[in-house]
Amino acid sequence: MSLTGKQITTKEIIANVLRDNLYQYQDVEVSALIEWASEALDLIGVPYALKDTYECIEIKEHRGELPCDLHSITQMSGLTDSGLQFAMRETTGTFHPLFLNTVNGSTTINTLQPIAYDAEGDPVFNFTMGPEILPGKTVNTAPFSYQDMTYKVNNNYIFTNFDQGRVLLSYTAYPIDKEGYPLLPDNIKFKQALQAYIRFKMDYRLWRKGEILRDVFEYSEREWLWYCGAATTAGLMPSLDQMESWKNLMTSIIPRYTAHGRFFENLGYQEYMTSGQRLRKY
Numbered sequence: 001m002s003l004t005g006k007q008i009t010t011k012e013i014i015a016n017v018l019r020d021n022l023y024q025y026q027d028v029e030v031s032a033l034i035e036w037a038s039e040a041l042d043l044i045g046v047p048y049a050l051k052d053t054y055e056c057i058e059i060k061e062h063r064g065e066l067p068c069d070l071h072s073i074t075q076m077s078g079l080t081d082s083g084l085q086f087a088m089r090e091t092t093g094t095f096h097p098l099f100l101n102t103v104n105g106s107t108t109i110n111t112l113q114p115i116a117y118d119a120e121g122d123p124v125f126n127f128t129m130g131p132e133i134l135p136g137k138t139v140n141t142a143p144f145s146y147q148d149m150t151y152k153v154n155n156n157y158i159f160t161n162f163d164q165g166r167v168l169l170s171y172t173a174y175p176i177d178k179e180g181y182p183l184l185p186d187n188i189k190f191k192q193a194l195q196a197y198i199r200f201k202m203d204y205r206l207w208r209k210g211e212i213l214r215d216v217f218e219y220s221e222r223e224w225l226w227y228c229g230a231a232t233t234a235g236l237m238p239s240l241d242q243m244e245s246w247k248n249l250m251t252s253i254i255p256r257y258t259a260h261g262r263f264f265e266n267l268g269y270q271e272y273m274t275s276g277q278r279l280r281k282y
Contacts, residue, residue: 003048003235007175007183010037013191014181017198028205033198037182038174040197044228046235047072049185050172059165063157069173075263076158078149079166087261088160088167091150096161189234193227200224244268 014033017023041049050071056079057064076088151160151167160167175183184190200220207217238246245268252271259267 003046003185003187003237006186008186008191009177009179009181010034010184010194011177011179011181013037013184013194014198017195017202020195021199021202023202028202032201034181036198036201037184037194040194040228041174041182041184043197044190044193044231044235046232047172048235049190051175051183053171053173055169055171057158057167057169059158059160059162059167062161062163063159064167066153066156066158067169067171067173070169071172071174073153074170074172076151076170077168077263078160078162079168085168086149087263088149088151089260091152091161093150096150096152096159185235187231187234189227189231193224193231196220196224196227 014037052074053069055067057066076090078086078088080086149161151158153159158167158169177183184194200223203212203217203220206212207214248268248270254271256267
């Protein structure tokens with residue numbers, strides 16, 4: 001059974017564990033219970049248990065601050081003041097950023113000033129509207145696209161190879177309820193896994209203090225490991241619609257090398273062959 005997208009709060013999971021195992025509320029702080037619930041979801045490691053969200057980040061002096069609820073980056077794109085969105089890639093360069101694109105303090109990305117010059121002294125631009133802009137010059141000729149905009153992330157910041165502007169961050173975040181409790185998929189295996197992990201952590205404390213037998217603690221550990229695997233399997237089970245998209249991707253004849261620049265929106269489209277002509281639905 002695949003996940004449905006419905007989520008419930010871990011608050012009731014925590015209450016069930018304390019009630020069913022006769023733990024005392026005063027024996028453990030609430031912050032530890034919340035942290036253990038988050039740890040369990042991370043250890044299960046299913047991306048569908050997280051929340052897909054977006055953030056517009058202002059770039060100043062080549063850097064912008066990452067959101068505090070960031071779990072993992074899905075994809076990064078740039079955004080011009082005119083609303084044009086363009087794909088970016090993570091840098092492979094040792095020294096990054098390499099050039100400035102600031103003009104009169106503008107927040108738009110400079111598309112007029114060359115970023116370098118070739119061996120013949122001709123300008124090389126980072127952005128073109130096609131080869132007709134500077135006939136005979138050495139320019140990038142991919143039409144209507146930004147060329148090779150890059151970024152890297154470090155120390156809670158994103159660093160870009162343009163000085164000022166904006167980037168759109170598509171990322172997965174930790175879902176929480178209004179009281180700050182983590183949310184988990186409304187799935188019995190996830191519920192049992194989180195309860196098992198909290199029992200395991202509680203029993204570890206009691207075993208360290210000599211208040212329960214070693215066999216009890218080791219049983220809690222084995223129980224958690226079993227339910228962790230069960231929840232991971234449940235979270236990775238694709239739906240019929242997901243399998244249709246995967247099938248279209250895996251049976252594609254024509255390589256889709258430009259999927260990243262299109263934000264992978266057409267990756268699951270089906271190819272068609274008619275009258276001896278191969279047509280791709282783009």
